[in-house]
Amino acid sequence: MSFNVLIVDDSSAMRAVIKKVIGLSGFKMDSCLEAENGRQAMDLLSDQWVDVIISDINMPEVNGLEFLELLRENETLKEIPVIMITTEASEQRMQGAFDRGAKGFIKKPFLPEEIKRVLYKVIGVGSDGQYEEDTRDADELDF
């Protein structure tokens, strides 16, 4: 079983890094969609399904918190787990994201292991379709 991932970040460099890290983590990714902000992400989600979303907070047009609210207002899309990834990780900011439905949090700058850990916490995958942790150590990932 493999999963569709949506990465929402206004930095194409950061989207590329996150995509690379997910690939290296061993997470079974079927497709990886990308959007520059919450507005673009909502457009993509109008006709494509994803299993998990990784979203920045500080973005132009529709930021990450506004994006969470738009997802929450949608009966179908609100079921998709969202992991927030941000530079400004005060407790209040994190709580604000969790209150809007975020399921995980990654603070930038991050180590590859941190993305992997949070991703598996939110949605793990095994060959039998059961949730399970990838047991490889971080130093086994060639980042």
Place this chain on the structure above:
Amino acid sequence: MGNTKKIQEMLMNSIFDVFEKMFFVFLEPCDEEMKYDMSASIEFAGSFKGNIRAYLSTGIANSMVENMLGLEAAEITDKTREDCAKESLNMIAGSFVHKLDAGTVFDLSIPTYKKESGRFGPESPGNINLLFDSDGLYLGISMKLEENKK
């Protein structure tokens, strides 16, 4: 402003953290004036407000792109340099304000970027200026910080 040395240390630790973790670039503080080829800037506001500006030589920007995105020298473009410069500043500012006051929510602006050349030195009244060398590649950081009385 009091505690300038402590604030300078916090900023320096944020810069080291970002450059080592995300760009695999190891910086050494230096005092010599540097020539820069591009700059990026970000503003922040919370219990304190201010801005941080980064001055980068083409060499260090290329090194950041190569290491972060795994691109070959021939694949590097102005856009990839701009993206990495802005993202580095975004992470430095986020890390710094968290060290400065973890209990407050800070708003960070969307970073801006300019392709411009000039010289950057350690002296600038009212600002904290830091210069770094990484095997002959140069980075300058300038920060303006004040209490937000609003």
